[in-house]
């Protein structure tokens with residue numbers, strides 16, 4: 001056989017096998033890689049609802065990855081499925097083998113994004129649109145620019161809702177606040193907004209503003225997709241349940257301070273500096289013991305009325321539910337450098353601790369839930385007389401004071417009004433804790449035999 005022919009046959013073979021290889025590659029890319037999940041089409045050949053959800057999430061995550069957006073999964077239902085015990089997880093793996101976490105049965109998947117990592121706005125949004133996503137962008141005022149001196153007018157993105165095939169990808173923007181925490185804004189639809197764009201009532205985020213500690217994230221594979229999640233999912237979920245954040249009422253505070261200018265004397269400035277240190281220290285100490293606390297009495301009034309500390313108050317007041325009491329508290333505060341000044345009452349009744357740091361007092365009042373009221377007690381050391389301060393029930397919200405993320409009663413107005421009466425907005429310099437509060441009640445006298453135990457002054 002002539003030599004030329006052999007070469008021709010060889011070339012023909014190479015060309016045809018390359019063509020076959022290319023066809024295989026094309027077929028794989030066009031059909032196989034688009035199949036939902038790591039498995040092949042369902043038996044009927046139809047896409048199920050969870051296939052569609054999975055594909056929507058996959059498409060969105062691919063986009064986010066292409067643009068380097070480090071989203072993390074913040075969806076309460078998906079994260080709850082993840083955190084459930086192994087047995088239930090296995091159950092679910094059997095029923096939804098290819099999409100056991102991301103296919104939640106809800107038409108929404110929520111992700112969060114650190115807002116300072118958001119820079120590719122136009123090109124990312126364009127690319128999402130090209131992939132078929134519709135976008136509803138919700139903006140709001142930038143609270144980081146608001147203060148007693150300026151009211152913010154600048155708007156920032158707070159929530160993005162991407163919609164495809166009836167599924168919503170909710171991206172919540174998390175902003176760094178000066179108290180070293182993350183903040184998300186409330187989702188408020190403008191009057192002309194499309195209210196049918198998404199089932200807004202079902203969204204995990206946006207009902208209220210929220211405050212969160214910065215979660216540590218890990219990259220994992222969920223249902224065949226690379227997803228970032230909080231390392232400690234159950235901690236993140238429990239934080240979410242109590243994340244509601246109240247912005248200080250800067251506008252009202254400014255009006256107040258125009259009527260009653262703040263004391264700018266060196267003594268007042270020094271007092272505020274000490275209060276800040278003490279509040280930060282109390283927060284760290286109680287956090288280490290896992291004990292929630294809130295701003296109470298005058299400290300709460302200062303935050304609510306003037307977004308700062310009342311300079312003529314002499315102490316820092318905090319509240320703690322008696323159910324959170326721990327006998328480690330005194331030791332922890334003395335280890336932190338404070339000295340116990342007095343201890344009144346007992347765990348069963350009217351407990352009150354007072355610590356001294358420098359010359360500023362930290363009063364820790366324990367609150368008792370009793371039917372439809374909440375109360376804390378007071379004791380007069382020299383007479384053994386008892387007092388009771390009664391409040392309507394309240395829940396706890398986050399707020400910021402002196403660059404600290406700190407809790408306040410969510411129903412702050414009711415709380416402050418109970419304590420200081422309807423005229424709380426007028427400064428009162430001469431205050432008697434036994435008679436001035438609107439909600440004080442006489443509550444008998446400690447039996448003299450128990451004074452040594454129940455009235456300890458150091």
Ligand SMILES: *[C@@H]1O[C@H](CO)[C@@H](O)[C@H](O)[C@H]1NC(C)=O
Pocket residue numbers: 232234235238
């Ligand atoms: C996760 O956080 C909770 C507190 O919310 C804690 O009790 C638990 O030990 C943490 N788990 C891990 C593995 O760190």
